Amino acid sequence: MGQRHYQSVNKMPAGKLIEQLTLVSSTRQLEASDQIGINWISDFLTSYPLKRRRICVVSPPNMMPDQIKPHMIAAKQYISYYPMGSLFISAAVRLFNPTWEVVVVDLNFEAIRRANKGQPHGMLDLLELIPDDCDVYGLSWMFAAVEQQGLSVLERLRGFQRPVIAGGVQSTNDYQQLLDSGLVDLVFRRESEVQLNRLLELWEWVDDSSVADPAERFIQTHGTFVNLACKTGGEIHCFGEVYEKPPALDIRKEYDKLDITAYQHYASPTIWCRTAGKGRPWATMINNRGCRAECTFCAVSNFMGRGTRGRNVADVVDEILHLYHEKGVRHIEWMDDDLLADQQHTLQLLNTIAALNLDLTWSSSAYVLAVDINQEMAQAMVESGCVMTGFGVETGDPVRLKSLRKPASHKRIRQAVEIFHRHHHQVVLSCSFILGFPDETYGEMFSTFDFARELKLDWSVHAVLQPLRGTSIYNDLQMVDDSRTLESFGETTSKAFTIGRDLVSKGFTFDDYFKEIIDFRTIDRSLVPDRKEVELFQVFFNVFVNLVGNVNLTPEGVR
């Protein structure tokens, strides 16, 4: 499986890379409606003469900024990771249109930084940080949970009287609502490196009085746009959908756009950076893009297409060395959805990192597929600095697991866990579990509970299912009017994956929320719990799997 869906991207000169990327979508035939769309975009851009050739890409806060608690910042409990999507956009623009500059504004990080400094950090205060001299403004919108914040950002961007664009996973799913809102002019669906640069190219021709017919020149040069959506004459026009699968570019120069020292100081991307990699300056990195799996609850394959695209080993190592020597980074948090996608490539990468003999650790809190773990792989992971890893399990119920279309089996998960327990017990091992699947009974949830205990993990990450728009499980739930799919666009409320974190982030406690305790040991396991009962079961799961029942409290545990 690993080989079949894997495309290696060789290290190649920029010109070659452009040629490769250009070929990907130029094979698309121009449709009649596309001509209308291109003409509309060309006319639209005519209204905006170029000024400074600056693109401002804004990431919204992950939480309502005025709810940030100083003691949570002191504990580095807020999640902050480098705005990788914006950095890749910046690298692509630098490569394709070097006269343009991308300004990266990470309002999630700025909210945490300003709150820590005691500076005003409400949404309106944060919006003041967006520069007002850019040619075009973009929202990098990844999660529905930040819908309110995203819309606040868009209202501000609209006020600059310049083109507003949006991209990212959630923009891809909600493109119609975004266009109908009037806050966005163009939505880039799926990965947008190539199409954004095509837009800039068209804009240059529009702005150049010597080009008689920019739209026609665009068509002659590129054929058409793909994955772009706009509103022409009151109707939404979508250009054809293609998985362009651009490779991850070299973003070493882009790291200069971030105050990396400050990121270390105020937050971390995961708890593992604060515990397993304690005190070590961290960075987030990407080795592979995409995922071989097509799990029903996950939006990755819908956004990027199935399969992974790996970077050349030398490129990844160059980036590590840059972060290590130039930025002082000592811990890498891999953001890959499928880090070990190709055995040969991964072993080469890990062995190369190990041979560098750096004082470097890494963790993979996005987990890896258990099916990729054998003794050789585990050994290479540890020797290259792995201090934390784990596997997505999701459920202990075999029938449910099969329905999720996850390339995993309980047998392979047991084997992978056993390899680490037997040979690498110093590595923090964690797996992820989901509770509250559609029609899930207490019996199924207890299967998950029992399996998590059987694995004797250092920690079991658990979440109540939050169906993401654009996933097949969301569509299934929508068909039965599940309440989790009934929130309208603009009304989606932020909710953390655990009830404890959600309540604390909103200033509440369990005393405010739960009015009774259920003794789950005596519950009728054929019953299907309601939402609040699932949340209480999650508390029970946490107490008896992670805390009271943790293997590290027994003689089997590792001190």
Next chain:
Amino acid sequence: MKLKRHTDALLRAYPIDPVLWAVNARCSRLLGLEADYEHAMNYYRKALADSTFWSAFFQVYGLEDELGLEA
């Protein structure tokens, strides 16, 4: 030590959670860190007394016995 470190980190954000304090205390005792044990137990008792939810939860599930905690 893995669990001690993890609960240490979590408690900085959730200092009102008596289960975290109780497990942190148990880790400390197993590791022979008596000062840490006393510290965690003090916070555990206070957090438990302050929460009707957790008081009921501990009672229903007999957590003090489960963890071998001193009253």
